[in-house]
Structure formats: C-alpha cells, structure tokens
Amino acid sequence: xxxxxxxxxxxxxxxxxxxxxxxxxxxxxxxxxxxxxxxxxxxxxxxxxxxxxxxxxxxxxxxxxxxxxxxxxxxxxxxxxxxxxxxxxxxxxxxxxxxxxxxxxxxxxxxxxxxxxxxxxxxxxxxxxxxxxxxxxxxxxxxxxxxxxxxxxxxxxxxxxxxxxxxxxxxxxxxxxxxxxxxxxxxxxxxxxxxxxxxxxxxxxxxxxxxxxxxxxxxxxxx
Numbered sequence: 001x002x003x004x005x006x007x008x009x010x011x012x013x014x015x016x017x018x019x020x021x022x023x024x025x026x027x028x029x030x031x032x033x034x035x036x037x038x039x040x041x042x043x044x045x046x047x048x049x050x051x052x053x054x055x056x057x058x059x060x061x062x063x064x065x066x067x068x069x070x071x072x073x074x075x076x077x078x079x080x081x082x083x084x085x086x087x088x089x090x091x092x093x094x095x096x097x098x099x100x101x102x103x104x105x106x107x108x109x110x111x112x113x114x115x116x117x118x119x120x121x122x123x124x125x126x127x128x129x130x131x132x133x134x135x136x137x138x139x140x141x142x143x144x145x146x147x148x149x150x151x152x153x154x155x156x157x158x159x160x161x162x163x164x165x166x167x168x169x170x171x172x173x174x175x176x177x178x179x180x181x182x183x184x185x186x187x188x189x190x191x192x193x194x195x196x197x198x199x200x201x202x203x204x205x206x207x208x209x210x211x212x213x214x215x216x217x218x219x220x221x222x223x
Contacts, residue, residue: 015093018112020135034070037130038213044075045212046071049127049160050078052209052220057081061126062150064113064143065089065131068107069097075127078090087111114142121152129214133162140194144201150223157203160210162189163217168215195219 035042059082063072066086076084086108088094097108111117126147140218166169178186198206210218
C-alpha cells in the first residue's frame with residue numbers, strides 16, 4: 001500500500017473569476033473611503049437598513065457583495081437572534097471582514113453573487129448595499145435569479161444602490177463616477193435598469209422605501 005499523500009494547500013484566489021468588478025486592492029482603505037462615497041451617510045444608511053429588518057429568532061440573512069462587512073455586522077448587532085452571512089468575490093475584502101467583524105452570529109465567506117454556494121430556500125432575507133452597480137445587466141439578472149433561488153417562499157430582497165439621481169449633487173456624483181471609472185454598469189443603474197431586472201427576475205411588490213446621498217435609492221421586493 002502506498003502512503004497517503006498530504007493534500008497540497010492551495011490558497012484562495014484574490015478574486016474569484018467573474019466579469020463583475022471585484023475590489024481587491026482597495027480592501028485596506030475601503031472603510032476609510034466609503035463614507036466619502038456616500039457623502040458621509042454610510043453609517044446612517046447601514047443603520048437605517050438594519051432597522052428595517054423584522055425577523056423572528058433563528059432567521060437567516062444573506063448580505064450579497066458585503067465588502068468589508070459594514071452592513072453585515074450592523075445587521076448582526078441589531079439582531080443578535082438572527083444568523084447573518086456576508087459574501088464577496090474579493091478575498092482581501094472577506095479577510096478584512098473576518099478579522100474586524102466576524103462574531104457568533106456574523107459570518108463571511110468568499111463567493112460569487114451569480115453562483116451562490118447555498119441550498120435552495122436557505123434565507124429569509126437577502127440584502128445588498130452598493131454592489132449591483134459593479135455588475136453588468138446579464139450578471140445583475142443572474143445574481144437576482146440566484147437570490148430568488150436561495151430565498152425562502154415569501155422572503156424579502158432589500159437593496160440599496162445607485163439609481164436615478166434625484167439631486168444636482170447626486171447627478172454630479174453619478175456622472176463623475178461613470179466617466180472616471182469607465183463603468184457602463186453605473187450608467188445602467190442611473191437609467192433605472194436595476195429595478196427592471198428585479199421585476200424581470202420574478203420578484204413581486206417592488207417599491208422604493210428610502211433615498212440617500214442624492215443618488216442612492218433603497219428598494220424592497222418579495223419572491
């Protein structure tokens with residue numbers, strides 16, 4: 001008999017293969033930069049989102065495109081009786097999230113939004129903040145279909161992201177981001193395409209429930 005060979009350790013890639021834009025090098029400064037991106041409203045936005053959640057003990061929440069876990073941990077702290085999981089395609093982002101924010105009811109893992117590594121009907125709520133403007137129309141739809149798959153019947157989708165700007169400063173911020181970063185995905189959101197894709201994925205009762213920073217809108221829908 002030949003002796004068992006030890007499995008060679010293969011480190012996780014810095015970014016999982018995807019057409020979406022993955023923030024790898026920004027991980028160490030993300031927490032410092034994010035408040036400027038939201039015109040100082042990042043903490044207020046995450047706090048407000050967490051306050052909108054009303055789930056029974058033992059419920060499960062998934063945060064898609066969690067970055068360093070700012071929203072994920074806010075939900076976990078606001079609802080200690082709920083299990084919260086954050087996923088992101090960026091290994092450095094997930095590493096920062098685990099180091100700074102993992103706890104008993106708050107977990108993080110590297111995963112693709114368009115290929116969620118979870119069983120059907122695993123979550124009562126799926127959240128996402130400032131992720132969908134990083135993926136194009138096809139990936140928006142694939143991600144929304146995956147979210148629909150992992151949501152339990154009657155589960156809720158809660159998204160805060162770039163949308164049609166509603167102030168002059170919001171238009172300036174959105175237009176500058178679109179041109180500076182050369183992201184057509186941002187223009188898709190500015191044109192309201194994300195809402196269309198949510199409806200096309202089969203979600204019901206889509207409604208806008210809040211606005212932030214002149215260009216961020218919060219929408220909610222059910223599967």
